[in-house]
Structure formats: structure tokens, C-alpha cells
Amino acid sequence: MMSFKSTLAMLSLAMTAAVAAPAAPAQAETITCPHSQIRREVTTGLPGGWWNTPIVNSLTEARVTNIGGRAALQCIYGPAGSIQRYAPDGATCRVRGRQFECSRGSASGAGARxxxxxxxxxxxxxxxxxxxxxxxxxxxxxxxxxxxxxxxxxxxxxxxxxxxxxxxxxxxxxxxxxxxxxxxxxxxxxxxxxxxxxxxxxxxxxxxxxxxxxxxxxxxxxxxxxxxxx
Structure with a gap:
């Protein structure tokens, strides 16, 4: 049978290992702008003799901004305008080139919150x-x-x-x-x-x-x- 001292020693080692175990890594997600190019045009009906020339532009910039007090991911297409979405709940997002890298803190609370x-x-x-x-x-x-x-x-x-x-x-x-x-x-x-x-x-x-x-x-x-x- 295992002695009382041996049991205590094993419990102590298990607790030490649990404390020393590395924290779970942060969960990262890469979000890409959904289109490399967008088209803007007038869809409202126009009187006879009037027309609209659509504007087509490629993706020029990715940006993290603030909309209504919430972090939002914005894809900029020059004169054609922009599209945006809110960042995932609980995530901190950063621009990496023309993509967004969004991560949540590790289980230990490390990282930027x-x-x-x-x-x-x-x-x-x-x-x-x-x-x-x-x-x-x-x-x-x-x-x-x-x-x-x-x-x-x-x-x-x-x-x-x-x-x-x-x-x-x-x-x-x-x-x-x-x-x-x-x-x-x-x-x-x-x-x-x-x-x-x-x-x-x-x-x-x-x-x-x-x-x-x-x-x-x-x-x-x-x-x-x-x-x-x-």
C-alpha cells in the first residue's frame, strides 16, 4: 500500500505541475477582406437622358476603426468606398498587410485586453x-x-x-x-x-x-x- 507520505508527495508534484503548466496559447483568427475589388454605382432610377458611370476600385487599405463604440474592421477601396464589419466579440484585432489578425487572450489572461x-x-x-x-x-x-x-x-x-x-x-x-x-x-x-x-x-x-x-x-x-x- 502507498504510504501517507508518498501520497502527499505525489499530490505535491501534481499541484506543482499544474501551476507550472504553460498557459493555453491565444486563439488567433485571420480575417480577409471579402473582395479584392468593389463596384459602386447609382441604383436609384434616373430620368431620361441621365446616366451613371460606375466606379470600380481595388482594395487599397485595411483599417481597424471605431464605429458606435465598438471595434470594426474596415476594407477601403479608394473612391469606390468601403465595407466594414464588427470585430469578433472579445477579440483584439490588428492590421497585417491587407488582412486582420484577431486574437483572444490566453487562459492565464496574458496579452493585450x-x-x-x-x-x-x-x-x-x-x-x-x-x-x-x-x-x-x-x-x-x-x-x-x-x-x-x-x-x-x-x-x-x-x-x-x-x-x-x-x-x-x-x-x-x-x-x-x-x-x-x-x-x-x-x-x-x-x-x-x-x-x-x-x-x-x-x-x-x-x-x-x-x-x-x-x-x-x-x-x-x-x-x-x-x-x-x-
Missing amino acids: TFSTGPLEIPQTWTADLDRGAVGRGSGVDIWFQAETAELLYVAPRNGAQLGVGDRRNRGFDGCRAARYSANRVSLRDIPVGSYICAKTNEGRISQFRVNAVSGGSPKTLSLGYTTWQ
Whole structure:
């Protein structure tokens, strides 16, 4: 018969092996734009003598964007327009060439996980918290929509947060983690609509936001779509 000490030793080894076992790898999925080329044309009936010339364009770019507060995969076809779908639930997607690589975290929780994401509508001179997705004042704000004049407008980091402008492309978590950061403010002239900017929040998280729009008139509202990772 097995002794009590031997049983304890075997249980101890089994527990050690269970703790030391490697975590399950992240589940990865490659999503491809469904068409290499699309055609855009007017389908509404036209009066006699009028016609439409269809626009046909090849795939020019793949992009991860934010639509309605959710990550979306967008395939761009130049003047012919774009098609899009939402990212798979619980997945973090990155652009790889003209495809999307979407992965879910491992069983141990390793890897990038979304902490918060959504749209931000920031009125001129207001601030925003990229950790909580909140607009307004407070000790946790990360960026300030600063206005020196009606024309000199900036995004300025606050409370120890930093910005990484880079090439203004969508870099995702890995790209933003490796980005070079600065505490200097950035002129809106240098980050036009469509620019992606990396940020390091005042709580130390990696974030990225896209400049979606700047309203006309004065004062203005800065529209961003952002994702902050755990």
C-alpha cells in the first residue's frame, strides 16, 4: 500500500505541475477582406437622358476603426468606398498587410485586453480620461483640447500622460507599446482627421485614439474614437 507520505508527495508534484503548466496559447483568427475589388454605382432610377458611370476600385487599405463604440474592421477601396464589419466579440484585432489578425487572450489572461473603448466628444477647452472614457474635469484626465485662439488648437497631455504621434497610422497595441512618447502638446494641424495617435495614460496604460472629426464654427468639438488596453 502507498504510504501517507508518498501520497502527499505525489499530490505535491501534481499541484506543482499544474501551476507550472504553460498557459493555453491565444486563439488567433485571420480575417480577409471579402473582395479584392468593389463596384459602386447609382441604383436609384434616373430620368431620361441621365446616366451613371460606375466606379470600380481595388482594395487599397485595411483599417481597424471605431464605429458606435465598438471595434470594426474596415476594407477601403479608394473612391469606390468601403465595407466594414464588427470585430469578433472579445477579440483584439490588428492590421497585417491587407488582412486582420484577431486574437483572444490566453487562459492565464496574458496579452493585450481592452480596458475601455468608445467615442469621445470633447468640447473646446475640456479634458478627457482615456482610462475611463469620460469627458470633463478631474484628477484622472489624460488629454486636454486646448485652444490658444480660434485657430491655434492643440491636444495636450495632462497629469503625466504622454502622446506618441509617429506616422499617424493605426498601430494597435504592439505598435503603441513600442512607440516613442512625449509630454509635448500636438497641434491639430499636425493630426488631421483620420490620424491615429498613441497615448500612455496617467495610470500607465497603452491607448490609441483616432481623430474622427473637428466641428466647424467656434467653439469647436473634437470627436475621437479610442481604445485603451489593460
